[in-house]
Amino acid sequence: MAELRLPHRSPGARKAMDVFIRFFSVTSATIGIFFLCWILWVVLKRGHSVLSLSFFTSAPPSPGEGTGGIYYALVGTLKMTGLACLMGVPLGLLTGVHLAEFGRHSWFAAAVRFCVNLLMGIPSILVGLFAYTVIVLSVPKHYSGYAGAFALAIIMLPTVARTTEDMLLLVPDTLRESTLALGIPRWRMITGILFRAARKGLLTGVLLSISRVSGETAPLLFTALNNNYYPKNLGRPTANLTVTIYNYAMSPYENWQRVAWGASLVIMAFLLGITVLLRTLLRERSHR
Amino acid sequence: MSFLTRSSTHRLADRLFRWLTIACAASTLLLAGAILWNLIANSWPSISRFGFGFITSTQWNPVKSEYGAASSIYGTLVSTAVALLLALPVSLAIALFLTSYAPPWLARIVGTCVELLAAIPSIIYGMWGLFVFAPYMQKTLQPWLARLPGPLFSGAPLGVGMLTAGIILALMILPFLTAVMRDVFAMTPPVLMESAAGMGSTSWEVTRHISIPHGMRGLVGATFLGLGRAIGETMAVTFVIGNSHRIAGSLFAPGNTIASTLANEFNEADSPLLESALIELGLILFAITLIIQVLAQLWLRSLQKHQAR
Amino acid sequence: MNQTIESIPHTTVSETVIDDPILSAQDLCFWYGNSQALFENNLDIAPRKITAIIGPSGCGKSTHIRVYNRIFEQYRGQRASGRVLMDGLDLLAPDTDIITLRRRIGMIFQKPTPFPMSIFENVAYGVRLHFSFTKRELEQKVEESLRAAALWSEVKDLLHRPGTALSGGQQQRLCIARALAMSPEILLMDEPTSAIDPVATARIEELMLELKQRLTIVIVTHNMQQAARISDYTAFFYQGRIIEFGPTARLFTKPTHPQTEEYITGRFG
Ligand SMILES: Nc1ncnc2c1ncn2[C@@H]1O[C@H](COP(=O)(O)OP(=O)(O)OP(=O)(O)O)[C@@H](O)[C@H]1O
Ligand SMILES: [Mg+2]
Numbered sequence: 001m002a003e004l005r006l007p008h009r010s011p012g013a014r015k016a017m018d019v020f021i022r023f024f025s026v027t028s029a030t031i032g033i034f035f036l037c038w039i040l041w042v043v044l045k046r047g048h049s050v051l052s053l054s055f056f057t058s059a060p061p062s063p064g065e066g067t068g069g070i071y072y073a074l075v076g077t078l079k080m081t082g083l084a085c086l087m088g089v090p091l092g093l094l095t096g097v098h099l100a101e102f103g104r105h106s107w108f109a110a111a112v113r114f115c116v117n118l119l120m121g122i123p124s125i126l127v128g129l130f131a132y133t134v135i136v137l138s139v140p141k142h143y144s145g146y147a148g149a150f151a152l153a154i155i156m157l158p159t160v161a162r163t164t165e166d167m168l169l170l171v172p173d174t175l176r177e178s179t180l181a182l183g184i185p186r187w188r189m190i191t192g193i194l195f196r197a198a199r200k201g202l203l204t205g206v207l208l209s210i211s212r213v214s215g216e217t218a219p220l221l222f223t224a225l226n227n228n229y230y231p232k233n234l235g236r237p238t239a240n241l242t243v244t245i246y247n248y249a250m251s252p253y254e255n256w257q258r259v260a261w262g263a264s265l266v267i268m269a270f271l272l273g274i275t276v277l278l279r280t281l282l283r284e285r286s287h288r
Numbered sequence: 289m290s291f292l293t294r295s296s297t298h299r300l301a302d303r304l305f306r307w308l309t310i311a312c313a314a315s316t317l318l319l320a321g322a323i324l325w326n327l328i329a330n331s332w333p334s335i336s337r338f339g340f341g342f343i344t345s346t347q348w349n350p351v352k353s354e355y356g357a358a359s360s361i362y363g364t365l366v367s368t369a370v371a372l373l374l375a376l377p378v379s380l381a382i383a384l385f386l387t388s389y390a391p392p393w394l395a396r397i398v399g400t401c402v403e404l405l406a407a408i409p410s411i412i413y414g415m416w417g418l419f420v421f422a423p424y425m426q427k428t429l430q431p432w433l434a435r436l437p438g439p440l441f442s443g444a445p446l447g448v449g450m451l452t453a454g455i456i457l458a459l460m461i462l463p464f465l466t467a468v469m470r471d472v473f474a475m476t477p478p479v480l481m482e483s484a485a486g487m488g489s490t491s492w493e494v495t496r497h498i499s500i501p502h503g504m505r506g507l508v509g510a511t512f513l514g515l516g517r518a519i520g521e522t523m524a525v526t527f528v529i530g531n532s533h534r535i536a537g538s539l540f541a542p543g544n545t546i547a548s549t550l551a552n553e554f555n556e557a558d559s560p561l562l563e564s565a566l567i568e569l570g571l572i573l574f575a576i577t578l579i580i581q582v583l584a585q586l587w588l589r590s591l592q593k594h595q596a597r
Numbered sequence: 598m599n600q601t602i603e604s605i606p607h608t609t610v611s612e613t614v615i616d617d618p619i620l621s622a623q624d625l626c627f628w629y630g631n632s633q634a635l636f637e638n639n640l641d642i643a644p645r646k647i648t649a650i651i652g653p654s655g656c657g658k659s660t661h662i663r664v665y666n667r668i669f670e671q672y673r674g675q676r677a678s679g680r681v682l683m684d685g686l687d688l689l690a691p692d693t694d695i696i697t698l699r700r701r702i703g704m705i706f707q708k709p710t711p712f713p714m715s716i717f718e719n720v721a722y723g724v725r726l727h728f729s730f731t732k733r734e735l736e737q738k739v740e741e742s743l744r745a746a747a748l749w750s751e752v753k754d755l756l757h758r759p760g761t762a763l764s765g766g767q768q769q770r771l772c773i774a775r776a777l778a779m780s781p782e783i784l785l786m787d788e789p790t791s792a793i794d795p796v797a798t799a800r801i802e803e804l805m806l807e808l809k810q811r812l813t814i815v816i817v818t819h820n821m822q823q824a825a826r827i828s829d830y831t832a833f834f835y836q837g838r839i840i841e842f843g844p845t846a847r848l849f850t851k852p853t854h855p856q857t858e859e860y861i862t863g864r865f866g
Pocket of ligand 2: 659660787
């Protein structure tokens, strides 16, 4: 029998391509890790020297001389984020409830879902611009922590709404049915049973939204500005971490720049911690 | 006890609760509408003054009160394009690494690391970019790139500029793209992959001919969303793009983006017209993200329909 | 498919007359969107007896009993017509109070669905909503319900463990306890033992025979032996219609309809 002659493609070239891709993928992974380590290292190296307990409890230093801390900025950020949570979380939660529990088929819910996605995708600086036109520009023109909190709340809302919807949809319908079958009214079913069944997921959503806003600078630039005084009330420009970092980093004073790096380290540690926490929460979910 | 004894309190509570959720849900509609409306209303002085020419004019002259958006739009598009060009292949490769090449324990570590890139706030990218990465660019990478022919890599190596901004943006959207691509690859039915591998395909060929076409729609959706992120990124870009209103052909040249112009100039805007022009820039950015969002959502919806079948 | 339906005799046999039924479905029809799933069902449920509903998969058994507590209403496009009388009133009427209806008619599902809370709270949760008990009375009620569900001895020291930590059979009895705590008059059970091992099934069957002293049970089952063992009456459903209804002993030994016979002898379904 004559040997079949087939137009074989050279296996060598195919193998080489495979090896190249393999190499490229390992390199890419290395690049990702490399940059992560580089950034972490830089922040750690430049930020750790100022870190001490007094860094958290003292007022900002005066330009050019002396040491100081981020006490005011920390308090301002906490206050604004807290207020933003108070506005954004309930709104987002109930929006998510509507989407998952009442609006599976309605056109209204479809429109809301679209807007939630749109709000998720809006650049945060535009949210700041919006808060500026709505709150700061109200007569008389005044920058305030309230405007900042309002902007942060707008950023939190869609994140909370989306995760809430997703997490509630993971709860099986049989749980809904068996709750209703006991004669439990629908709102009690949602708040008492479904929220509890999905509590880890809902917590994930809230943490996710907090992590989204706590590193945000852009929405505060035109709203809360910054301040060198203790943020007793939010009716005035309010000290906060991120804008402080921005201003101090861009300043010519070396002691301010050190504070900026220190504050960056604080924020970064917080965000990395929250991200790892979120990962574990989500991992637990997928394991069940 | 009869059925006719309505416990109307429960019904009322149910109805109230439902309306409460409707009101909250409606607030998102209201917000989206209000944002659009406010941007339009506040940029009206600029719109009526400059008309359509605003988009094409490269002027940015506070002294003569002449403003145009062209340089900001150009910078936004170019820096985003650079970011996508860099991030797409790298994230694809990382996703491939995570799903097919790395052993599970390594994949977990690498996956976490890449995810942590997303946890770093944009202002830290900016500081690192300005104080550490830009000097490195200036001393090492740019002189090396300058040896390449063509106008893209010409001019003085300043460190800051379009290219630096693009690279940092790429880093910032990398975790996001990787996550979506990994999901897409993980969704490829194992049967398909196994049968392809059984035919003697190398693992790249399996990816190339099975996973990528199978997940193409998902990948495109991811690209849209990554685009949406990069295009409005503010702080990191503001630090490293150089903030110049000039359009230059070289990627080494400083430039600006819509977001960085806003961040830089809005608080210092002393004339109402400048403020209005800046808000119109914001409106343009909003329009761009809106278009990307709509396209992405339409695309993803058709994807869901496609998968449902 | 229409062909087959036409070929089934339309006269639903009711030689078996139930005196004083606790529930009475009359001309009950049901639609999922545009597709009709139940056709003129007429069925009387005898008080304090166990009525079994059998029939091949997809014949409308679940659909039928899901009308009784109107649980179907939370889904779009599902609708019922006809009447279901209880106390001489139509429970499908719009002004029926669903909360009370569902307190009086409990339901147990195929898969146990413990609430994400402690065993005690699982039972107490609904009780608190429907009754105003003191703490002491509530504890009594919970204990009584767990005893009635034959679960007390197993969990009395674990009341504060999560309900989800129990075994499948225990979870199902927890769900029964939860339903019993509402003091229902009727218990609807949709294949309550199909996800549970034989030993646990035997316990639940025993339990049902005990409960029969106090309340009415309607059970959907695929298990012919189970229906024969525990039920007093049996209804055979086929393609959305009730083909035959009668005392269990009679229906299993002398079925009058060929379909019934074919089904119980295992020739189809
Ligand atoms: N949610 C639904 N939407 C549309 N049709 C449905 C739905 N649920 C059931 N049906 C249809 O209604 C008919 C009766 O379904 P039902 O669930 O009552 O059957 P069943 O007798 O309980 O079956 P099984 O023994 O498998 O539980 C079936 O033809 C089914 O396809
Ligand atoms: Mg069924």
